[in-house]
Amino acid sequence: MSSGVQDTYDRAVFGTWLYILSDFLFFGTLFAVYAFLQKGNDTNKLFSLKYAFGETLILLSSSTAAGLAGAYLHRKDRRNTLIYFFLAWILGAGFAALEFLNLFSIASRNYTWDQSAFLSAYFTLIGTHGLHIVFCLFWMIVLLLPLFFTQIRDVDVRRLTCFRMFWQFLNIVWIFIFTIVYLMGVDGYYG
Amino acid sequence: MLGRLGLEALKHDWIEYMAGVSIVGGGLFILVIITYFKLWKVLWKDWITSVDHKKIGIMYIVVAFLMLIKGLIDAIMMRAQQAIAVGASHGYLGEDHYQQIFTAHGAAMIFFVAMGAIFGIINLILPLQIGARDVAFPFLNNLSFWLFASGGFMIIVSLVIGVFAGTGWTCYPPLALPKYNPGVGVDYWLWSVQISGIGSLLSGINFLVTILKMRCPGMRLMRMPVFVWSVLATVVLVFVAFPILTANLGLLFTDRLFSTRFFDAAYGGNPMIYVNLFWAWGHPEVYILILPTFGMFSEIVPVFSRKRLFGYASMVWAILAILVLSFIVWLHHFFTMGGGPKVNAFFGIMTMVIAIPTGVKIFNWLFTMFRGKVQFSSPMHWFLGFVILFTIGGVAGVMLALPGIDFQLHNSLFLVAHFHTVIIGGVLFGFFAGFTFWFPKFTGFTLDEKLGKRAFWCWLIGFLLAFMPLYLLGFMGATRRLNRYDVADWQPLFIIAFIGVWFVFAGVGLQFLQIFRSVLTRKERIDTTGDPWDARNLEWSTTSPPPVYNFATIPSVEGRDAFWESKKTGKPLSQGPLEDIVMPKNTACGFIIGFLSFVFSFAMVWYIFWLAIASLVGILAAVIYRVYGEEHEYVIPKEELEKRL
Numbered sequence: 001m002s003s004g005v006q007d008t009y010d011r012a013v014f015g016t017w018l019y020i021l022s023d024f025l026f027f028g029t030l031f032a033v034y035a036f037l038q039k040g041n042d043t044n045k046l047f048s049l050k051y052a053f054g055e056t057l058i059l060l061s062s063s064t065a066a067g068l069a070g071a072y073l074h075r076k077d078r079r080n081t082l083i084y085f086f087l088a089w090i091l092g093a094g095f096a097a098l099e100f101l102n103l104f105s106i107a108s109r110n111y112t113w114d115q116s117a118f119l120s121a122y123f124t125l126i127g128t129h130g131l132h133i134v135f136c137l138f139w140m141i142v143l144l145l146p147l148f149f150t151q152i153r154d155v156d157v158r159r160l161t162c163f164r165m166f167w168q169f170l171n172i173v174w175i176f177i178f179t180i181v182y183l184m185g186v187d188g189y190y191g
Numbered sequence: 192m193l194g195r196l197g198l199e200a201l202k203h204d205w206i207e208y209m210a211g212v213s214i215v216g217g218g219l220f221i222l223v224i225i226t227y228f229k230l231w232k233v234l235w236k237d238w239i240t241s242v243d244h245k246k247i248g249i250m251y252i253v254v255a256f257l258m259l260i261k262g263l264i265d266a267i268m269m270r271a272q273q274a275i276a277v278g279a280s281h282g283y284l285g286e287d288h289y290q291q292i293f294t295a296h297g298a299a300m301i302f303f304v305a306m307g308a309i310f311g312i313i314n315l316i317l318p319l320q321i322g323a324r325d326v327a328f329p330f331l332n333n334l335s336f337w338l339f340a341s342g343g344f345m346i347i348v349s350l351v352i353g354v355f356a357g358t359g360w361t362c363y364p365p366l367a368l369p370k371y372n373p374g375v376g377v378d379y380w381l382w383s384v385q386i387s388g389i390g391s392l393l394s395g396i397n398f399l400v401t402i403l404k405m406r407c408p409g410m411r412l413m414r415m416p417v418f419v420w421s422v423l424a425t426v427v428l429v430f431v432a433f434p435i436l437t438a439n440l441g442l443l444f445t446d447r448l449f450s451t452r453f454f455d456a457a458y459g460g461n462p463m464i465y466v467n468l469f470w471a472w473g474h475p476e477v478y479i480l481i482l483p484t485f486g487m488f489s490e491i492v493p494v495f496s497r498k499r500l501f502g503y504a505s506m507v508w509a510i511l512a513i514l515v516l517s518f519i520v521w522l523h524h525f526f527t528m529g530g531g532p533k534v535n536a537f538f539g540i541m542t543m544v545i546a547i548p549t550g551v552k553i554f555n556w557l558f559t560m561f562r563g564k565v566q567f568s569s570p571m572h573w574f575l576g577f578v579i580l581f582t583i584g585g586v587a588g589v590m591l592a593l594p595g596i597d598f599q600l601h602n603s604l605f606l607v608a609h610f611h612t613v614i615i616g617g618v619l620f621g622f623f624a625g626f627t628f629w630f631p632k633f634t635g636f637t638l639d640e641k642l643g644k645r646a647f648w649c650w651l652i653g654f655l656l657a658f659m660p661l662y663l664l665g666f667m668g669a670t671r672r673l674n675r676y677d678v679a680d681w682q683p684l685f686i687i688a689f690i691g692v693w694f695v696f697a698g699v700g701l702q703f704l705q706i707f708r709s710v711l712t713r714k715e716r717i718d719t720t721g722d723p724w725d726a727r728n729l730e731w732s733t734t735s736p737p738p739v740y741n742f743a744t745i746p747s748v749e750g751r752d753a754f755w756e757s758k759k760t761g762k763p764l765s766q767g768p769l770e771d772i773v774m775p776k777n778t779a780c781g782f783i784i785g786f787l788s789f790v791f792s793f794a795m796v797w798y799i800f801w802l803a804i805a806s807l808v809g810i811l812a813a814v815i816y817r818v819y820g821e822e823h824e825y826v827i828p829k830e831e832l833e834k835r836l
Contacts, residue, residue, distance in 0.1 A: 004773060007404075010404060011327045011328070011400050011404050011405075014400050014403070014404060015327065015328060015396055015397070015400045018396045018399055018400065018430055019396055021430065021431075022392060022395075022396065022430045022431070022433070022434045023434065024434075025431060025434040025435060026434035026435075026437055026438045028434075029434065029435050029438035029439065029468060030438055033442065033453065033464055033468075036461070036464065037453070037459065037460070037461075037464075041459075113449070113450075113451050113452075114449070114450040114451065114452060114458075115452075115458070116452060116458050116459050117451075117452040117453055117455065117458050117459040117460035117461070118459060119452075120445070120446075120451035120452045120453050120458075120460070121453065123451070124441075124442070124445060124451065124453075128441075142815055142818065143818075146819070159818070
């Protein structure tokens with residue numbers, strides 16, 4: 001890469017890191033609110049740990065696929081980049097479907113977010129993560145479309161690297177959700 | 192079709208009609224002027240779509256000055272009300288209207304005047320000081336400005352269509368929940384703050400990358416001007432604190448629109464969540480505003496004392512100490528929450544500890560002046576006013592940091608006087624000093640000194656008259672946000688405060704006169720050297736105003752105050768090679784996204800959901816167009832640069 005391209009790449013990646021950190025604090029706020037409002041609420045009737053574990057496996061597989069796609073991206077191997085990003089997309093879409101299905105099933109059992117502050121916090125935390133995922137799925141398509149027509153350019157490497165970082169950040173947030181919401185809530189009662 | 196928007200949104204009392212008519216009239220007048228002088232094309236090509244940090248900085252400052260007028264008129268109306276509304280008199284303002292005025296005053300002054308002024312100066316000066324050609328993400332910078340401007344425009348629109356919040360600028364639940372505030376006021380506040388806050392967040396990330404990645408060769412961290420250090424700390428605060436605000440406003444929004452129960456005690460929620468999160472953002476915000484001011488004074492005082500800054504390293508460490516401490520003091524905004532003695536003691540002590548690094552800075556500036564050749568120019572006037580007022584305000588702050596005293600004084604006019612002393616005496620005086628100091632850099636001529644000093648004296652005297660009585664009134668038991676009171680003894684003090692606010696008004700008038708006169712008589716004070724004050728840092732080494740690329744060749748530095756050293760030793764700064772310069776192209780995308788964000792917010796306030804969705808789709812389309820649709824950069828060839836030099 002020429003020095004100008006390298007500079008732009010470095011700035012974009014660093015800026016994405018900072019954006020990720022700030023989004024982490026955004027989620028951190030929601031986590032704090034959840035932890036505070038969860039106290040004394042029975043979580044067993046809401047969700048099952050097995051289901052959440054399944055979701056986790058799918059999302060982590062998606063993350064692995066995105067990581068491989070990122071490696072091929074830097075080698076400018078268009079075919080494998082597309083294949084692995086496609087795999088990441090399918091797994092991500094599957095995860096999003098499971099995540100929202102879970103919320104709908106809870107709501108259909110008449111635990112809706114307007115019944116208590118705890119339910120509000122649960123729906124908001126999971127829903128916010130889900131919306132991030134859905135937006136990323138959309139954005140992945142936008143960024144991958146040109147790769148069907150041209151070779152991988154420097155600008156594609158930059159954008160898809162930033163995207164991949166953000167995708168993996170969302171997986172890390174999910175790990176926190178799995179720990180704080182599902183694992184720590186496994187006894188049914190928090191704290 | 193139009194949600195809750197109907198003709199009754201235009202119904203107001205006659206005072207509000209006057210405000211509305213003057214806003215609409217003023218807006219139309221400006222449009223006519225622009226059309227008459229055929230300025231639309233220039234405005235669009237050179238300003239609205241510009242990604243040049245210098246132009247964006249000027250636009251921030253223009254918005255800040257416009258909002259300052261609005262906030263000041265609010266202040267005069269409140270003071271007029273309080274000067275007469277004693278005993279049986281109910282004054283001339285209705286209760287609802289009075290509540291909207293104090294809320295709009297606070298929101299406009301904090302989010303749009305103070306933030307606009309600070310981001311304006313940062314935009315103007317920071318890339319120049321580190322020897323960079325622009326910020327890291329120029330398009331994002333333009334977008335941040337338009338999000339900020341859209342947020343400000345929301346407050347203005349609420350004057351004409353519907354009402355603004357009547358909850359106070361902090362919009363605490365449960366008062367802000369639909370049960371008590373079903374109307375559009377809180378939503379106007381919420382969306383105005385939300386979109387301008389997202390703009391600030393993006394700006395913060397942008398400048399952090401700029402400072403850490405784009406310094407010129409040789410400018411190691413400990414060689415950066417103190418202003419750059421202060422901005423570095425500020426933008427760290429911005430990108431750490433603003434997500435908390437965004438999330439908190441999100442929770443308030445879902446509580447209002449989707450009936451979630453975060454802040455509703457009847458459903459196990461707790462309004463103190465909001466209050467804690469609000470100040471977890473709100474206290475760092477105070478330092479977001481004040482730290483750049485500290486940085487500006489650290490540039491101004493050495494220049495006008497003809498000495499290097501005293502205690503550079505201690506200045507840097509003081510800034511970093513404040514950066515850390517500002518995150519662990521938020522609870523002092525509500526000691527009465529009932530956190531218990533241990534919690535209150537911790538936050539009380541931390542609050543007092545912040546006074547130490549702040550004191551270090553004050554002493555450093557004073558020692559910089561000590562035995563210097565001090566020139567009492569108007570920036571130095573603002574500095575001296577700042578030292579006095581900030582010390583008074585700081586001492587009042589340390590008093591309020593004692594939970595025992597705070598229990599007596601919180602929510603009183605003592606508190607109001609305290610934070611006005613530090614924000615006007617600190618942020619605004621600092622901004623005026625910086626504005627006067629750097630004005631020649633971006634216009635090519637200096638401001639009229641005589642009018643500047645007169646404006647300063649009006650501000651200082653006006654400030655003392657307007658706020659010293661408030662300290663006394665606080666001790667006498669007057670709480671904030673009173674639209675009438677029964678104690679006749681208070682009235683003389685309120686009348687003095689009312690007189691004071693007119694002095695401040697005169698000060699602002701003189702400042703406008705100063706700018707106007709300086710433009711008219713600019714030939715008398717033209718600056719051809721690019722360095723009218725014989726100053727110290729890189730921004731003065733280029734021409735005034737700088738070319739669009741700032742520096743034809745990138746300078747490199749070998750120490751602090753590099754430009755000053757090069758002037759003193761007669762050895763010019765070493766420069767990089769003359770090469771083709773790649774510059775970002777102007778784009779309409781930032782303006783379009785900003786405008787659509789305004790439409791989205793307006794639609795969300797009035798529950799016009801189809802319009803909200805349409806504008807969101809529009810924003811996405813604009814982003815995708817930005818990614819694929821246009822060429823982002825252009826090249827200024829080397830040959831052309833040689834011709835210009």
